[in-house]
Amino acid sequence: MVKKFGVGGKTSIQADVIVLGCTLPGIVAAHKLKSKFGDSMDIMVIDLPGPDSKPVSKCNVAFTNMMDSDYDNEDSSYDLTARQLLDNVARFYLIKYAKEFKLPLPDCIIYPDLAEENSELMAHSGYLMRSHHAADVIPEEPGEEVPLQKLFQYPDGNTVEFLNNVHDFEYLSFLEKFELNQYQTFLDRCMTDLFQTSRVNIEEERKTLLYYDRTTMEKNICETLLFSNTREIMRIIVRLVCGAPANSVSLLFYLHQCYRTSSAKNHLGGLNTRFREKLLGQCRKRLSSKLNQSIADITLQSMSIKGIRTYAEQVILETIKGETTYVCNLLAMALRPEQLHNIQVEDRLLSEEFARITKEMKPGYAKKFNILYRENFWTRLGYSGDIFSMRGPIIWAMQKPKLSTTGSLEKYSGLIGYLMVRDDGQDSKEAVIEQLVNMFGPEAAFPASYRETPVADVYVPRCGDYVALRELTTVGSPKFLEWAALDIFADGDVAAALEAGHSAYLHLLGCLRPQAQTYDDIIATDWPIFISESPLQRWISQINVITGIKITAVTTAVLIGVSLLRYMKNRI
Structure with a gap:
């Protein structure tokens, strides 16, 4: 007492x-x-x-699993835990405390791949028609399943459709795709080598840590990537992940964010547990509510x-x-x-x-949006609602998952995601609607509601x-x-x-x-322990367009030198 x-x-x-x-x-x-x-x-x-001292609200949310009627059963809710959670630190801790309080968590956060599959199954229950604009709708054969397309937008406003993970970069040219894929593989190799729980703290490893800590992501991006599109995409990803520009984020800090999701390819797509939770905030609300109830009798104002x-x-x-x-x-x-x-x-x-x-x-900062429509027209047009844009104001978006407090179907369909941070702090509603009209056609011009919300992101330490x-x-x-x-x-x-x-x-x-x-x-x-790659695999991951140009230049110079020596020898 x-x-x-x-x-x-x-x-x-x-x-x-x-x-x-x-x-x-x-x-x-x-x-x-x-x-x-x-x-x-x-x-x-x-x-x-303090200014942030406010009660947690709307915590009693019952998440419904559309494909499982026994979702309230703890065993069925976390049936995939042992099989799928061994690759994601963020997901591990959410599940750990959710199981302690017997809280169901939404699939769209814990198992985004499974939730996406369920969403597509529901979308394919009727006819699917696919077009870039509503006026160009082309009917498909009854019963034929058409995969829902994602959209990538270039700075000039042109859009490209793609199917796979955002981090596969299939919407870019061959060389740009190769460069970014190699760069992310390189980041994964560095992350694997750095964050080992069994590491011995020797002087050489400490020097490596300090080098990564003193190197900004901006410097590393410019030294490693050649094309302007690939550089800008990485800057956007860093901004979304850390809530800060690449010139103020250290390479070590970013690698640690990759470690927490097990890969550099799990930020905008894949097992992006942290990214979706930051956007939805549902796990924080429910867990904070239960934890505050647990310690209420020992808390003093x-x-x-x-x-x-x-x-x-x-x-x-x-x-x-x-x-x-x-x-x-x-x-x-x-x-x-x-x-x-x-x-x-x-x-x-x-x-x-x-x-x-x-x-x-420096406190990280992001801004998220939520736009609702009376009709889910993007699915009818053949799109999943996933957007990745270099132009903005929307830079990443997805279809709003069904999170109902009563288990009933929601009245409106919506898109949620992140916006480019504006220095003037003004609302981006008109620009967002204009961007969606350019992507989906005139049906996007009349939303039922629109809301922007600032997000207090992680604190970013100074480089070093x-x-x-x-x-x-x-x-x-x-x-x-x-x-x-x-x-x-x-x-x-x-x-x-x-x-x-x-x-x-x-x-x-x-x-x-x-x-x-x-x-x-x-x-x-002490979890998890990554298996280090072989030196050959690490060396291969360092090959990119810039190193390729350097190797080509050196090889060409050597060949020219050898040819010149042979020519001079023959003349003599």
């Missing part, structure tokens, strides 16, 4: 562990500690006031914290007015980086270097800072203080926030009662 003392008009509240902040990593750590120890340990969560210091092997938190102090043996920092700026933290708890790192982290940040949040923290729960994810990566909270729980458990750790707790953070 948390202890409260009052002396001279001042109140002192004591606990074994205090979690400062009600962010997702913090409430995960608090929930795990409470579940483990119950009333045998004094655990307290301090909820600080507090005034803003003025300072954090240590005294006699304890951590003391002082409020602005000084009327209340909080005392604990261990403090888990579950704040967002900007919340640290107004708190004076003792030097032994927060070094100058780490204070600088958190201060210079990510190694130090990861060491502090994953390897170890100063005495008295745990930094693993620092919320550097915002709304951009709910699975990473769950993982951070789980890691903070393990660190706190190791300090408090190491003997209480279980195999299941520990093994979750």
Whole structure:
């Protein structure tokens, strides 16, 4: 039980562990500690006031699986877990906590490939007609299945239809497609080599990490890719994944995003669990609601914290007015980086270097849209609703999945996705409608509703800072203080926030009662282990158009030199 003392008009509240902040990593750590120890340990969560302090709404959403009437059965809901989850860190943590709370999660997030197949099966139940505009509709033979097309748009507005994953780049020319496919294969090879849980921290590997950390994605893109289209596509992908331009994102930071989805080809398509969850937000709403309910009895509303210091092997938190102090043996920092700026933290708890790192982290930013129509005309025209555009304002979109609170069919069909970020902050409704009219014809000109919403994306560390940040949040923290729960994810990566909270729980458990750790707790953070490729495969992945030109130039020079030597020898 948390202890409260009052002396001279001042109140002192004591606990074994205090979690400062009600962010997702913090409430995960608090929930795990409470579940483990119950009333045998004094655990307290301090909820600080702030602009983001708002209740979670619309959490009781019943996701319906259109192809499975027994979706409420836990076993059937997660029948594919053991078979399909061994390739995606983000999906692993979502499933882990969803199973703990017995929450069904939508297929469109957890199993996007399966959801897409189900959607196409439903679309093929009638006649399908395919055309670029409604006036050019060509009827198909009854019973003939026509695959739904996706659309890619060039900067000049021209569109190309394609069927496969966006990351196959079949809508580009042969050389552009080859260049981007090789580049993504190269990123996957680097990711596989870097993020191994069994890696030995030797000097050579540390130098490699620092090189990747100090190299921006913009520099790497320009050094590796030759064509303007391929460079611009990669810049768009980086912006969508990280919420920041390529010139402010380090290569190491981007590779870690690839690691979390198991491949550079799982961002805009494929198993893009994180990408879809960032757009829909349904997993965050449901999990946050359940976690907040779990820790409601140990959560205290507090005034803003003025300072954090240590005294006699304890951590003391002082409020602005000084009327209340909080005392604990261990403090888990579950704040967002900007919340640290107004708190004076003792030097032994927060070094100058780490204070600088958190201060210079830039919050990622994205903007999503939701446009509804009374009729699903794009499917009738033979399109799936998937869009990838270099022109904008829509840069990535998909058909809005059916997420009903009652299990009934929704009245409207819609498209949801991401927009280009505008500096002026103005609404893009007219430009979005114009873009959709150019793609689908005049039927797109009359939406039933349109809404734009900003997205607080992951915090992006300055180039050169990510190694130090990861060491502090994953390897170890100063005495008295745990930094693993620092919320550097915002709304951009709910699975990473769950993982951070789980890691903070393990660190706190190791300090408090190491003997209480279980195999299941520990093994979750040691997963997955990628199998390294052979040196030959890695070398092949580095071949691209630029290296091909260099090899051709060197080979040509050598052949010319040999021919010249032979000619001179014959003359002599």
